[in-house]
Amino acid sequence: MALASLRDVRFTYAYSDRPALDGITLEIESGMVHGIVGLNASGKTTLCSLIRGIVPHFHKGELEGSVEILGRDLLEWDPAELSRTIGCVFDNPFTQISGIRETVFEEIALGLENLGTPRAEMIERVERVVEQLGIEALVRKNPNGLSGGQRQKVAFASIIAMDADVIVIDEPTSQLDPDATDAVFGIIADLKAQGKSIVLVEHKIDLLAEYADRLTVLRAGRIVTTGAARDVLTSDELIAAEVPVPEVTELSRRLDAIGRPFVRTPITSAEAAAAVSARIQEASNAH
Amino acid sequence: MPIELYRAAFAYPDGSPALSSVTLRVGDGERLAIVGQNGAGKTTTVKLMNGLLKPTHGEVRVDGVLTTDRTTAQIARIVGYVFQNPDDQLFASDVRTEIEYLPRHLGWPDEMRTERVERAIDITGIRPHLDANPKDLPMAIRKFVAIAAVLVGACRYIVLDEPTAGLDARGLDLLRSMLDHLRDDGTAVVTITHDMRFVIDTFDRVVAMADGTVIADGRCADVFADDEVLHRARIKRLIVAQIARDLELSRTALTVDDVVALVP
Ligand SMILES: Nc1ncnc2c1ncn2[C@@H]1O[C@H](COP(=O)(O)OP(=O)(O)OP(=O)(O)O)[C@@H](O)[C@H]1O
Ligand SMILES: [Mg+2]
Numbered sequence: 001m002a003l004a005s006l007r008d009v010r011f012t013y014a015y016s017d018r019p020a021l022d023g024i025t026l027e028i029e030s031g032m033v034h035g036i037v038g039l040n041a042s043g044k045t046t047l048c049s050l051i052r053g054i055v056p057h058f059h060k061g062e063l064e065g066s067v068e069i070l071g072r073d074l075l076e077w078d079p080a081e082l083s084r085t086i087g088c089v090f091d092n093p094f095t096q097i098s099g100i101r102e103t104v105f106e107e108i109a110l111g112l113e114n115l116g117t118p119r120a121e122m123i124e125r126v127e128r129v130v131e132q133l134g135i136e137a138l139v140r141k142n143p144n145g146l147s148g149g150q151r152q153k154v155a156f157a158s159i160i161a162m163d164a165d166v167i168v169i170d171e172p173t174s175q176l177d178p179d180a181t182d183a184v185f186g187i188i189a190d191l192k193a194q195g196k197s198i199v200l201v202e203h204k205i206d207l208l209a210e211y212a213d214r215l216t217v218l219r220a221g222r223i224v225t226t227g228a229a230r231d232v233l234t235s236d237e238l239i240a241a242e243v244p245v246p247e248v249t250e251l252s253r254r255l256d257a258i259g260r261p262f263v264r265t266p267i268t269s270a271e272a273a274a275a276v277s278a279r280i281q282e283a284s285n286a287h
Numbered sequence: 288m289p290i291e292l293y294r295a296a297f298a299y300p301d302g303s304p305a306l307s308s309v310t311l312r313v314g315d316g317e318r319l320a321i322v323g324q325n326g327a328g329k330t331t332t333v334k335l336m337n338g339l340l341k342p343t344h345g346e347v348r349v350d351g352v353l354t355t356d357r358t359t360a361q362i363a364r365i366v367g368y369v370f371q372n373p374d375d376q377l378f379a380s381d382v383r384t385e386i387e388y389l390p391r392h393l394g395w396p397d398e399m400r401t402e403r404v405e406r407a408i409d410i411t412g413i414r415p416h417l418d419a420n421p422k423d424l425p426m427a428i429r430k431f432v433a434i435a436a437v438l439v440g441a442c443r444y445i446v447l448d449e450p451t452a453g454l455d456a457r458g459l460d461l462l463r464s465m466l467d468h469l470r471d472d473g474t475a476v477v478t479i480t481h482d483m484r485f486v487i488d489t490f491d492r493v494v495a496m497a498d499g500t501v502i503a504d505g506r507c508a509d510v511f512a513d514d515e516v517l518h519r520a521r522i523k524r525l526i527v528a529q530i531a532r533d534l535e536l537s538r539t540a541l542t543v544d545d546v547v548a549l550v551p
């Protein structure tokens with residue numbers, strides 16, 4: 001069953017004169033990492049909110065077209081049930097911390113507590129994400145005394161601990177150092193390996209190239225292109241939507257422009273390393 | 288006159304030792320980036336520069352005067368700080384009021400106020416949003432509003448805490464041209480960021496922090512050539528530069544251009 005199936009969707013926020021999403025027809029399959037890219041304000045967050053039912057249940061507005069989540073019409077879902085079914089990490093780590101718990105450990109456990117998870121299991125799950133993110137040193141700290149990146153890690157950990165089958169993640173690494181960013185993507189890969197479905201909004205195109213199966217490119221509320229990550233990343237539509245190509249793809253394009261193209265356009269770092277390595281080999285054979 | 292931190296240490300009230308010893312100098316009109324692991328002490332360091340925090344040990348001087356001898360308000364006129372979280376800074380219910388707050392508070396003449404406000408609006412690109420409530424704007428634009436509110440004051444030093452977070456390609460271009468603008472004006476800018484590409488493309492000098500101290504301070508080319516520094520500060524060189532290094536094409540390649548030239 002598809003995670004989400006949207007037909008001719010248009011959504012306009014109350015008091016807004018322009019739709020935030022328009023003409024959206026999109027099938028998001030289960031069991032994959034589905035990346036969403038586009039300029040700021042292109043509709044990425046609204047699309048996430050729609051899949052999670054925040055739009056139109058909490059943020060009011062006019063919804064046209066049809067939205068099915070896990071085979072059921074969005075308007076027929078009970079909002080509370082939908083929020084338990086789909087975990088959601090918002091793009092502002094500063095507002096996602098509850099502020100009502102004394103320690104990071106309790107903060108991460110809060111969602112599980114609300115779900116009525118048995119204590120032993122709760123502790124085990126929290127310990128697991130704490131280890132995955134390498135934030136052992138923070139568990140006793142007050143969540144209000146964290147650095148920006150530490151807050152983002154805790155917000156992410158709280159949602160991952162809840163172990164939902166579908167997780168919508170809006171810019172999980174905006175405040176993170178490069179190592180921590182890799183750790184978050186490692187966890188996302190793990191979740192997928194466990195059969196979970198992930199919808200991921202992210203500006204870091206190099207990492208999407210490594211981890212996303214499918215990509216959707218938005219511009220001004222409309223889909224510019226959608227499909228297999230490789231096809232999208234090597235398409236001209238991506239550039240037209242002002243989304244940067246991965247660094248290794250840029251390298252390839254530059255070599256192309258000076259008449260020294262790679263045989264195949266790389267999108268991941270392993271592919272680029274192999275392509276450069278082959279060229280070094282050729283050059284040394286020629287001698 | 289510079290900003291100088293000499294063996295500055297800081298611990299938060301809950302006892303967290305955030306900075307063990309930081310020695311750092313920011314010259315007049317200089318521009319530099321601070322990078323490093325989450326929790327390294329970057330935000331704490333810049334809050335010491337503008338007097339929001341005062342060192343628990345060591346010294347911080349702005350224009351030769353110890354920050355402990357001045358009020359935060361006095362220092363904030365010289366060193367403007369744009370918060371990592373714009374919501375810690377913004378308070379007005381519309382953007383224009385937010386940006387005009389400081390000039391009105393300081394009782395600037397109309398002409399001067401208008402000139403500074405217009406300039407701040409132009410170089411941050413927020414003109415389309417002047418009537419909006421900052422709360423209704425996307426995070427990236429809120430951040431530019433926060434920057435504009437600081438640029439209005441004629442600070443000689445500006446500190447930007449993670450301005451690249453969540454920015455798209457257009458936003459990054461805007462930020463880069465804003466930095467150029469400020470350099471031409473002779474304003475010094477300290478930028479904290481986790482975007483290594485932005486650092487390499489935009490800054491000559493980079494300061495790397497780890498565990499409450501500065502572990503490297505120098506030209507990008509030198510800092511990014513040092514594996515030990517990258518490891519401790521949890522930062523990375525560009526992917527293509529790493530490939531060039533792994534394949535023994537170069538130990539100093541920094542930019543995509545460098546690597547284009549190296550591929551046989
Ligand atoms: N208000 C606070 N109370 C207690 N400890 C704090 C507070 N703010 C920061 N800290 C701690 O001080 C240390 C340095 O934090 P700081 O915010 O300076 O880091 P940073 O380098 O800016 O990190 P990031 O990249 O995540 O923004 C961290 O260990 C953090 O947990
Ligand atoms: Mg910080």
